């Protein structure tokens with residue numbers, strides 16, 4: 001790997017840990033490289049936190065918690081609102097950083113920056129709307145006063161696929177509720193997180209409220225924090241496999257958790273669907289973030305009466321997409337995050353084709369640098385194919401033909417995951433019936449996009465616990481306290 005010239009937009013990003021308001025090196029002086037997935041080149045080095053640094057970050061959060069909880073909700077709201085304004089002012093700069101470290105095309109990165117900022121605007125409005133209760137017990141003897149209080153120091157762990165939005169979706173409600181934080185972004189994408197921390201500091205977040213630890217030693221750093229007794233809340237977005245490990249560690253310290261884990265989204269096209277809308281929806285549900293999204297359509301069930309036409313139209317649209325480094329003009333599909341991600345996609349496609357799937361477009365990685373994989377549509381995918389039982393996390397759309405509503409519902413629900421499902425039909429009764437019976441936390445009904453800061457995002461089954469965003473997002477960071485007093 002060679003070092004690449006660091007674009008000037010990245011000069012402003014602190015490459016250090018943020019602990020108690022100070023930017024510091026790792027205690028053992030180690031740094032870790034940040035790679036550009038489009039070229040494999042090293043963009044820069046950032047501090048690589050040790051377990052001791054993690055402990056210092058948590059100590060800083062604990063020390064800041066009491067004063068922070070006592071701040072006026074309006075003050076917390078205004079910090080979030082200022083941070084929202086700063087992010088919007090710097091959309092291009094933040095998008096460039098994101099594209100360089102993560103690979104998504106600039107246009108999509110700009111979209112994510114705006115999406116990320118909206119969580120701050122949303123929670124700046126929620127910060128001043130937290131209420132409690134005051135009532136009498138049924139026997140009339142006591143008053144019941146219900147207070148809402150911040151849950152306390154929170155550990156926020158975010159993935160590489162949405163490096164900014166997954167941060168703001170957690171930091172926004174934590175700030176609004178009055179929680180202090182230790183924020184550990186993914187190893188692959190520390191720069192967006194550090195840029196975000198710098199913006200929050202500029203927006204007036206007091207020292208110690210947000211502490212950021214970038215590290216290549218996630219397991220070693222996180223486990224003692226979760227078992228140590230001072231973390232009151234864990235909010236994690238990432239794979240189900242890692243989520244289960246963290247849940248076990250959190251159980252030890254009885255730490256409250258919000259877990260936004262993997263998905264295996266069914267995308268169902270009924271015979272009466274508007275095919276234009278279904279193809280457009282599939283493009284979004286499959287291709288947003290090159291398919292590297294927990295919400296990505298992973299299994300496309302299409303009714304036998306429309307399957308040929310749907311497959312041909314989807315393949316034509318997918319083939320039109322321009323695959324190129326995200327910083328290039330007109331790029332629509334960037335590289336996958338790393339070589340492991342690319343080989344996984346290659347193996348899944350080989351397995352499906354080996355079981356008889358027809359390749360309608362794509363199907364083979366190009367030669368050359370970067371972890372690129374072309375938009376791919378597979379038809380007649382056999383139900384035993386591995387890709388139907390795992391998150392593909394790449395730009396591959398497997399189509400499975402079905403004939404009957406009950407059959408497709410059964411198959412769609414036959415998975416350990418339950419994050420999101422997509423349903424395309426013009427029949428209102430069927431739309432409601434299927435939406436109700438899909439075992440998921442979210443349904444895209446005649447749309448390929450469910451993500452929105454105003455909506456409760458999250459899943460059932462092994463897709464997670466709790467919800468982020470919407471009216472309930474702040475609840476995840478609030479405790480109830482009830483005070484009883486005689487009337």
Ligand SMILES: O=CCCC(=O)O
Pocket residue numbers: 161162165292293294295451452457
């Ligand atoms: O990978 C997770 C998707 C996150 C989102 O759509 O907000």
